Amino acid sequence: MGLPKHVAVVGGGRMGAGIALSFAVNGSQVVVLERDTQSVDAAQARLTDIAQKAVAKDPAAPAIDVLLARLVVSEDYGLLGAADLVVEAVPEDFEVKVATLRSIEERIDEHTAIATNTSSLSVTKLAAELSHPARFLGLHFFNPVPASTLIEVVIGEATDESLVSSAREWTESLRKTPVVVQDAPGFASSRLGVALALEAMRMLEEGVASAEDIDAAMVLGYRHATGPLRTTDLVGLDVRLGIAEYLASTLGERFEPPQILREKVAAGELGRKSGKGFFNYS
Template sequence: MTSPLSEAASDVQSPEPPAGLPARVGVLGGGRMGAGIAHAFLVTGADVLVVERDGQSAEAARERVESAAAKSIQRGATDANLEEMASRLTVSVDYDAFTDRRLVVEAVPEDWNLKVASLRRIEDRLQRDAYLASNTSSLSVNGLAKELKRPGNFLGLHFFNPVPASTLIEVVLGEQTAPQLAAEAKRWVEALGKTAVVVNDAPGFASSRLGVAIALEAMRMVEEGVASAEDIDNAMVLGYKHPTGPLRTTDIVGLDVRLGIAEYLQSTLGDRFAPPQILRDKVARGELGRKTGRGFFDWN
């Protein structure tokens, strides 16, 4: 699928990606996170392919990526040409399009069976020396690696939302991740203009485990009537210099996503990660945060 902007940019010379960054990158899933990941690589000069489940989703992914690219130019974050960037973006519904990719990042929803099935389908189409990464925020990288034929070529690349503004990427190493891949992943992160935090696979890694722990305690405080969601968030923003409070962050991430991660951490690390009833109730009512208009805050 081509973009109208691609034709207009046919005579614009494409920049070379920074040294150490794959020239041809694939992303599975063009939702908010997948589009952000695609945009991050696109801005560096890489040729980026986004694969989605159907044509409508693929075109929506294109719009998200191109919109993010336009905003980056408006902010002065890049001096790249929008039309030229669009010429390096391809969207597809065909997994076979991943065949020529040096790196593919899986960014589908945080569901074990979906992750495994998706990673297997991608791996079956990659060259033997290509790399595969998951953007999982909590699922076991070792567990996912055991489902693959080439676990040495696999690791976690946990991007943060919103990807364009975030300066952090969590590089999660599995027990079988090849040392060469671990070193290359750090170079990729640097080439993207971000900072790598390298962790060995463990439930929740470092960031999700700490972030969820704070968020769950904040929810319990709301549940117990200790303070309002706004005041609890202000305490963390003003007192601890967090850029966003734990409850507003939960709304941005999605209450359903936070619930899933908390349930997984409870099953692996114990009841200190048990989801509060207020979280379960809000998810049951469809109050999932910003994406539905209401969570701990009103987003309408």
Template sequence: MGTINLAEGLPAHVGVLGGGRMGAGIAHAFLMKGAKVVVVERDEQAAEAARERVEASVAKSIERGALEGEPSETKAAVLESFATSVDYADFALCDLVVEAVPEDPTLKATALAAVEREISPHAYLATNTSSLSVSELAASLKRPGQFLGLHFFNPVPASTLIEVVIAEQTSQETQAAARGWVEALGKTAVVVKDAPGFASSRLGVAIALEAMRMVEEGVATPEDIDNAMVLGYKHPTGPLKTTDIVGLDVRLGIAEYLHKTLGERFAPPQILRDKVANGELGRKTGKGFYDWD
């Protein structure tokens, strides 16, 4: 069986809390660079679903030639370093744990505190939040200097960007280590200080909310609005299709937080609230601003 060499600068053991689409993508990224990865989920059913997501994602990348070697042997070598669990104690050997639970500040703070109780005093802890205050999350931790934000982008395996969010408490050593992790993953770091929405979510949501208002006002169809940004401004995907991919419920949560912290310019349009209330959450439910069926 083949072996996957650990990329220079990468933590040898990585934990991921939450194995949904984003958590599975984060696990995939570290696995493909040679790290040992454990994903911890809330129950056995969720853990099994996370395992299936990661295995399918790794298999697809290897089939596309992401790693050298015979595909079946290479896949086996990568997945030999992968495990799932329902026990936070399995984070004990990790050098880094990335939290990837839903965007709820209470849920994240509780989860991060629980992880910190289990990890080594020398281990690093990160949150994958796309908008919540990293400094506020750090305030409830015993070792806030070893904590920061690592905002991965969906889909993680294909994205070349990680937003490194520096809390007020984050140490210089942690900042330097994070830059090394991002480089080892073959991605580019954008370093921002902790502020509502950071850089990416703040700009991305602002464009998306205005696009929704244009649909609401009958200015143009979602397809034409998206084509204007793709063809006119060279965005890879338009703001409304991106919203469908991210999830309308996720976008609504971020918009509500930015509305509360930054003011009326981030007030969620009624069309967004209505679609979320009707269960039209985008690609994951088959319908959002587009019909995915």
């Protein structure tokens, strides 16, 4: 089967742009949909930047003009009608995602697959808001998407088994590895990753070690590519806070966000995107 010929990505932020690029690099025609002209311009600049980097780093990437020709950024949601697969990549808020998914459903036929890139929200609960939940599942991409080799395929209670098989093939065609999980709070990756990060934050609060040394313990001792605090900076402290709050509400107080995380988010220290998080990037 390979990749869908036509893919739409709703949301052209860092994750959405990375998802769009991954499909385009591997041969799909991709439209990225944004809400207004200003957002379209920002998404176009973001895509052009990461496309140039992909061409420089990825031997399998086509020439830059070929790659950019496969990528269209627009605010015309009527373009959803041509998609074989729609990937929702809007902010991690249940009501925002539901509104977006309903808007997508209004513009596609009942056979078009829909995937959410949520990192923690219930795929089953999102599907319950749709008219055709069997064609819906989670495709949890990881940041930075072009360099990441993992996609978490999340199966909702109503997800059709044939769609899961297709998602495995899409993932492999993107030159990534699928990890298939049942719908549960935080799935596998966010649940484990957030648990480690929250404990690292508590250790920093308690003065057990510096941020540098806590991360070094995991990088050198456990061969993690990056430590839990620097990974949190990459993901975004605000994103991690939202996931932790959701996991605390569903799985209990062991996921309660430490005060240091709440304070940094309140101060605007969101990680790499703001220039400062647990480390300084300015």
